[in-house]
Amino acid sequence: MYTSQNKVILPNTIVNPDYFAFNTKNAAFEKTIQMSVKVSKSDASILIQGESGVGKDYMARFIHNQSKRRDYPYTAINCAALPRELISTELFGYEGGAFTGAKLKGNQGKIEASNKGTIFLDEIADLPLDLQATLLRILEEKQVIRVGGTTPIPVNVRFLAATNKNMKELVEKGEFREDLYYRLNVFNIKIPSLRERMEDLESILNTMLSKACEKAQRKKISLTAKAINLFQQHTWQGNLRELRNVIERIVYLHDEDTFDSFHAHEFLRADQSAEKTSEREYITYILHKTNGNRTEAAKEMGISRSALYRKIQKYSIE
Numbered sequence: 001m002y003t004s005q006n007k008v009i010l011p012n013t014i015v016n017p018d019y020f021a022f023n024t025k026n027a028a029f030e031k032t033i034q035m036s037v038k039v040s041k042s043d044a045s046i047l048i049q050g051e052s053g054v055g056k057d058y059m060a061r062f063i064h065n066q067s068k069r070r071d072y073p074y075t076a077i078n079c080a081a082l083p084r085e086l087i088s089t090e091l092f093g094y095e096g097g098a099f100t101g102a103k104l105k106g107n108q109g110k111i112e113a114s115n116k117g118t119i120f121l122d123e124i125a126d127l128p129l130d131l132q133a134t135l136l137r138i139l140e141e142k143q144v145i146r147v148g149g150t151t152p153i154p155v156n157v158r159f160l161a162a163t164n165k166n167m168k169e170l171v172e173k174g175e176f177r178e179d180l181y182y183r184l185n186v187f188n189i190k191i192p193s194l195r196e197r198m199e200d201l202e203s204i205l206n207t208m209l210s211k212a213c214e215k216a217q218r219k220k221i222s223l224t225a226k227a228i229n230l231f232q233q234h235t236w237q238g239n240l241r242e243l244r245n246v247i248e249r250i251v252y253l254h255d256e257d258t259f260d261s262f263h264a265h266e267f268l269r270a271d272q273s274a275e276k277t278s279e280r281e282y283i284t285y286i287l288h289k290t291n292g293n294r295t296e297a298a299k300e301m302g303i304s305r306s307a308l309y310r311k312i313q314k315y316s317i318e
Contacts, residue, residue, distance in 0.1 A: 021055055021204050021240055022062065026197035032189060039187040040066035045139065047124075047184045048162040050191035053241030056162040059191060060120040069158055072117035075110050080123035080304040081295045087131055088147055092138075095149040111144050116156050124161040124184065125170055126304065129177065136180045159184065194236040194243065202228050208244060212251045219257055221250065226261035234268055241300070280315040283308070287317070 024030055039046060040063045048056045057076060064074045082090055093109030111119055121127070127135065138144050139159060143152040161184045170176040194201065205228065213220045223231075236242055250259065250267055283301075290296040298308040311317075 021058065021200075023200070023203065024197060025199045025203075026192065029192050029197050029200075032191065035187075036063055036189055037066050039063070039189075041068070042187070043158050044186035045159045045161065045184045046187040046189060047167070047181075048160065048189045048191065049167070050162075050164060051193050051239055052164045053239035054191040054193060055240050056164075056191060057120070057122060059189065060118075060122075060160045060162060063160060064118040064120075064158075067118070067158065069117050073114040074118045074120070075114045076120040076122060077110055078122045078295070078299060080126040081298055083305075084128060087128065088134070091131070092134065092144050092147055094147040106146060106149075109144065109146065111138065111155055111157055112146075112153055114155075114157050118158045118160060121159065121161045123163060123304070125163040125165040125167065125176060129175075132177045132180050136177060136183060139180075139183050194239040198232050201232050204240070205231055205243065205247070208247050209250070212247050216251050218251065221254065221257060221259050224258065224260045227259050227264040230261055230264040230268065280317065283311055283315065284317055 022029075022033055024033065036059065046063065048059050050056055060076065061074060064070060077090065079087065089107070089109065091109050091111055093107050093112050096103060096106040138155070141152070142156065143154050145152055167176060167181055167185070171178045171181050194204075206223065209223070210220055238245070246267055250263075254263060254267075256263075283297075286297045286300050287294070290300060294308055294312075295305055298305040301308065
């Protein structure tokens with residue numbers, strides 16, 4: 001990686017279509033990316049922090065792709081999306097007959113299956129306390145014991161974790177283990193919010209829009225300078241996720257090839273009022289987009305699956 005005119009140029013190994021959002025003119029974020037490349041060479045754990053929607057998952061995959069583990073498995077697990085009773089078997093696996101309905105031969109957990117690779121634990125703050133103790137033991141002993149088993153299985157896995165919560169406050173409240181926090185927080189990477197790097201918005205906006213138009217097989221939409229200016233004045237509380245949602249609505253609902261300030265007002269106003277007046281329609285739209293997959297829908301909206309269930313019940317969505 002090298003820099004040119006205060007812009008970080010990412011290596012050619014990056015293939016995820018959303019990594020362009022890491023190309024930056026922001027000096028602080030540039031240092032963050034440079035640090036990420038450096039720490040990717042280590043096997044120590046990394047805690048990635050930032051608001052919901054800033055791209056913590058993309059940063060985790062970016063680090064994996066820069067590491068010596070790039071040719072081995074990369075597994076992402078959302079700790080908030082998995083039901084409480086499934087987290088332990090999902091992470092640690094289980095022996096045959098460990099519980100009703102278990103496979104006779106047992107099953108590998110995600111950690112065991114990712115040997116030599118990387119495990120990304122998103123929403124780590126939502127991991128139950130008892131499982132935090134188990135995870136800590138795996139980090140220290142580098143071996144996993146399946147649910148219902150007694151035999152330690154050696155694992156060589158690099159752990160990345162992410163959260164949008166204040167971990168120190170959770171530790172002080174006794175809601176997150178202090179020893180696990182320090183075990184995960186060997187390196188700390190903080191991703192700035194989109195509103196903190198407004199100098200990047202125009203580039204991100206145009207690239208996202210171009211890719212979305214290509215995917216929708218429609219002619220590219222051109223943004224006027226005044227439209228871009230209005231986007232730059234928006235607060236983007238949902239960060240890249242919110243921007244992506246707005247762009248998708250533009251691509252499928254805007255019929256013209258030029259997008260001006262009038263249209264920007266219209267779409268941003270709709271975005272601001274979506275949660276207040278059209279939350280039911282928004283949830284229905286996301287569920288339709290994810291083919292009814294509630295785990296993916298919750299991830300897309302940046303909320304836990306239990307929170308999504310409550311909203312579905314609240315609005316009687318079938």
